[in-house]
Amino acid sequence: MNASLRALALAAVLLGPAAVRSAEPAQAPAPPPPARDLSPRLDAVETGLLGVEENLHFVETQFTQRAEPSDDDALARRFSDGEIHYLLGDWPAASVLFYDLVSDPRFRPHPRYPDALFYLADSLLEQHNDIGARLYLRELLALPPTSGHYREALSRYLTVAGRLNYFEGVEAYVAQARTLSGGQLSPEIAYVHAKWLFRRTDLSPADRITQARAAFTPLAQAPNGAFRLQAAYHLGVLSVQEGDLPAAITRFQQLATPPSAQAAQAAPGRTGPRRSAPTPEEEARRVRELALMSLGRLLYETGRFDDALDRYGQVPRDSESFPDSLYESAWVHVRRGHYQQAKNAIDILLLVAPDSQLAAEGRILQGNLLQKLRRYDEATDTYTQVIDTFRPPREQVDALLSSHSDPVAYFDRLLVRADGPLDMRTVLPHLVLKYATTQREVADAVRTVEDIDSGRRGRSEAAAIAQRILHALDTRGLETFPELQEANTRADAVDTALTQAEAELVRVETLAMQAVLTPAELARLTEAQHAREALERRFSALPTSLKTLEDRRERMQRRVDELDREAYRLDFELQSLNAIAASIRKWVDDSRTHRQTPPDEEREFLLQLQAEVQTLKDLKAELTATRARLADERNAVDTTLAGERAIRVAYADSLRREHAILREAEPRADAEVLATLRRTHGVRGRLDGLRERVTTARNVVRERLERRGRVIREKVVAEQQLLERYEAEVAAVSGDARQLVGRIAYDSIRRVRQQFYDLVLKADVGVVDVAFNEKQDKTTAIQTLSSQKDEALRELDAEFQDVLSEVKE
Template identity: 80%
Template sequence: MTASLRALALAAALMGPAAVDAAEPAPAQAPAPRPTSRDLAPRLDAVEKGLRGAEETLHGVETQYIQRADPSEAEAHARRYSDGEIHYQLGDWPAASILFYDLVSDPRFRAHPRYPDALFYLADSLLEQRNYIGSRMYLRELLALPSSTRRYREALSRYVTVAGRLNHYEGIEASVEKARTLHGGRLPPEVAYVHAKWLFRRTDLSPSERIAQARAAFMPLAQATQGSFRFQAAYHLGVLSMQEGDLPAAIARFQKLATPPAAQATQAAPGKTGPRRIALTPEEEARHVRELALLSLGRLLYETGRFDEALDRYGQVPRDSESFPDSLYEAAWVHVRQGHYQQAKNALDILMLVAPGSQLAAEGRLLQGNLLLKLRRYDEATDAYTHVIDTFRPARDQVDTLLGSNRDPVAYFDRLLGRTDGPPDLNSLLPSLVLKYATTQREVADAVRMVDDIDSGRRGRDEAAAIARRILEALDTRALESFPELQEANRRGDAVDTAITHADAELVRVETLALDGVLTPSERARLKALRDEREPLERRFTALPTTLEGWEARRERMQRRVDEVDREAHRLTYELQSLQAIGASIRQWVDDSRPQRQTPPDEEREFLLQLQAEIQTLTDLQAELATTRAKLVDERNAVDTTLAGEQAIRVSYADSLRRERAVLREAESRADADVLVTLRRAQAMRQRMDGMHGRVTKARAVVRERLETQGRVIREKVVAEQKLLERYEAEVAAVSGDARFLVGRIAYDSIRRVRQQFYELELKADVGVVDVAFNEKQDKTTDIQTLSTQKDEALRELDADFQDVLSEVKE
């Protein structure tokens, strides 16, 4: 022992004084003072302040969402009707039609006093969208109601208008007679005018009977000094006189209508509700009638030989009128009739400037060539005829190739108009010039519009079916996000629950500090183990939003991420559509170029099979991408819902806090009076938190109950609509097959007529070129003959002058 001490002393001497100081033990640090209740009070104050904010949020949830009773059926109907009426007044026809359809389709709303108004708004909204069939169906239902007198006049006016558009007049007379009875034997002006127009267009009566009935219907309207339809009625009376052959009476009526607009007083038509977009305003209607009257008057004056007056009336047609090109062309013919060829050419020159692409331009250019021929301006006449030939011959050749390259042109048009890669579109089949002449023919325009409507209905049915499936899927998997109000209540409840858990964590920390002095080593070890276990959960839990601002920031972050993916999906959709268009173009090229190619049939068949496989792959990819984009829409709408696992994180974190509190509760019996002050205050807060947690649980129960109730109502409506869609799908499938065949036949016949029209224009132009050459030859022949005659005359004069000289020579 002594040797050891001696050795240590020697070592210390060798290492020096610093080593000795280092070897001496450091003085023990004084333990940190235990926090008192006064020290911990600010932290408890902060907890209490947070609880007050959470309680205010909870109170808002209870008063705004939970304690407030669901609107009654009458209140729900009134709110939906008010929303629909607002959209109707704003001219938002699709939104208005959806809201009113929801009301009209509800059997419980049929007894409501506003049911006739809802029917009218729905029908009129559909009419504004040019859904004439749907509008007619609801108007007919409205007219059949016994208590619809308030809306009967307007409904009948719309109903007769729709009947004229659809050329379907069944039941019109009965409805008109009912309106006459309701209004004391006289029809309202708007109904009387539409009824008179129907009589004017009837084809089931003899000409004399039709004219007599239409005149009797239009006469009272034309005689009304301030009537809304007096100009239109007077114009129809003039047309009736012209059809009857009474030209002086027709001229007299048209002359009254041809007065300047300033002398005409107009009045807004009564009975119009909401903004109108299809019908013209009274001022526009009066101006349009005057323009038609000027044109008709010019024609009648021309027929009766009053050429100067006719030119004066044609000159009064405004330049911005759609009738202005007609007035120029007809005025040119008046000049031709008078023998004023230069004036006629001047009128045609203006026509070429204002309407170079109209059908009148082609006829006008032929007439221009004839005038130049009469004016002996042969080069210009040849240019005019050549322009017509160069314009129409290539288009006719393309039509001949199109019709000649297919053994069955009708089937060719049927197949192309029935393509699955898009709606029927003649633009991709015909030259633009042919298409313009074909679509101006009414039957072709109506047929193409009919197929477009059918295709639009098919797309609408598919979209509606997809929406129904998505709604049912959302109700099954994400029911809460389908109801924004309930979703908001649940979101706020989650924020309150998270705030309570945060407050509980802070109370555990405060209690741990207060009891630190009385904890045993075993309790300290257990608390440390629980804290180590809680730390990973705490990092995840603290990321959860506790305020509405936090929820909003998270929602925006999630929506930005979804939008980025959706933009990429949109780009891919465009690429797939472009590839499909290329595939369709290749398929059409194969058909159109078959006469010019020498491809073996087997090779062409193999190529078409491969092409069809590629097109089908593109179709499948596009359907898959559409499904993905629909899911992205759902995900974007679902960003306000609780993230998967949030509730589990909160529950796990709260459970770890309970285990720590259990350990701390064991040490409470050893606490002194100062510590008990802190513990009692924390316990009071915890009781308050338990009460708030119970209120949150009750609020969630109410939300679930309302969610089930509202989900059941919506599910029943969606299932009922799905059944209607199934029936509609069968009807559309049956109609679309017949319609495609019909349009194919009409398109083929129309294109043949257009081809014949082009041929006749070319023929007239070719004849004009020949006439120019012949007239030029005749002029040259005449000049030669004149020169020859003049030469002979000069020779005879020379012979006479030199007769004496010749006599002397002979002698």
């Protein structure tokens, strides 16, 4: 290859001066050079052809004559790509590749088809797409159990069934897995199956408890079992649900051991069905914390207050249950009459979790405790703080609900928009939205809307991608297939080099035939040369070697990269503006209690802010589309520039016209000139042979382009038809979900409003109680002082009775 490049470079050096000389003004006819002077130039052309032929041979062996991969090879390569993305944790890319595989009928008989189904389902699970994962897991479980991944698929299917409350056919799968395992389920499947039984809602409580206990007991009794601790905890919960508190206390006491001991009891080599599963040590700690909380509650219910406090005190400070342990331990102190210790627990709760919903109830309890401790001013301040926090948002919700004749439809309109949660913040107080979204029902409702909107956006994006692919196939052609594009680019470079060699042959023939041409023939030849010289500069810029191709690629990529850098800068500015908008939004929420802004004015400001945010979103979408176009252009830098082929064809036609004029005069040439011409004709024959090979290579590229384009077009059209069906399904589901989501949101906000009302009511009652208790204390003090005064007067009367008697006498 290096030798060929050097030969091409030598040919370019030799061709360059000739091109310059051809453009010089016409001088007096020079005597024709002898044949020996023309021979080195023909040698250079022949040497250059060796390099050109080598480049053409590379195109043929590496591209056009290389067999296309069969369907099986293409499917296997796609599976390998998907497996790599799966192992790297790139779930979206893996799910796309495996979806393409499992939807291809040609791949169904493939031995890796079960693996593809499992990888696809697992990738969807990682993206929290439980419905899609259940579909492909069920398809995998319908295959023969010997196909592989049956246990993992069943474990995941049971998990998804529990989440979706979908129980149809599960028992049959479990029975089949038990048969395959010789009558005994693996610990992993047995545990997931037991949890599924524990969560079933289609059984009576007694049947559910009985079946779940029978499933958990073997796991809890297995020494050093991977799921022994979790199963034992569930058995304790089942005892609570059954009302057998002593048995539950015994079970939880066994679990409330130090974390080191629990970790030693866990199986060291456990690997769960998910790569995100916690380690045995983390699982043991979590079970212990749950057991401590459950044990504290049961001991409290049975009147063992000291033991309950001891268990609550063992909950780690970094545990999620620590705020709950503080609140519940405060009530234990209240039951014992230790009000100061109860207040201390609430004080710590308000420090570690000031923004939790538990903190509001904690403040009410704190006010009650301050009353008990006769610290009335502090109690009043605590109640007032609760009132100031929850009364304004409650009144705003009251006004909102009363201002709309159909609140359900109103909240539905807010939630069904693509930016639903943000729209709700423009009308709902921050505290109300916070309490509403933390409730499971409305959180699920908002997530449902987000999923529907995500599906709608995904369908729109997929439709746009499909249109983009079809447009690329129609307008760009080779750019959509980099391999064919490279082959075509290299073939064009070879064709350009052959045309330059043809130009040098014509120049040699012109020099050899100068003395033979008639004036008329010279005039025609000069006219043809002028036409060729007009194309000379543009033609000489065309790439003829790998180096020139690389130079052009780098030059074009630099131009595209400059534009992409500017687009990136603009993208960063948009992100900054979005951050500023989010900061303004947060400032409005955080400063609401300190400002005196009228609600209507604030609402108008938030609506304007939302409009600005939407503008930023539109600009972001436009910039994203621009960067996508830049990426396309960067990938297309090897494409033949507009007009290149036309320049090459026009230049070759002008050379053929010059050669035709020279051929007419060949019969008049002498022997020496004829010898030179015979050699040029031989070289031209080689040129024609190489050009035929280039044409053949181009035809192969065009044929493969048409075949691949047809295959992709058929797939894209089929996907477009599926997208149309998906659009109808999403519209139907969206309509059903909107009615449901509106009702859920309305009910949730009503519950939040009632919760705020109860908190304010308790605080108002607390303020009244403080005033009443303070009055009672003062009344009692006055009565005590009055009694003491009367007693003192009586004592004085008794003491001075004798003196008074003497005075009377």
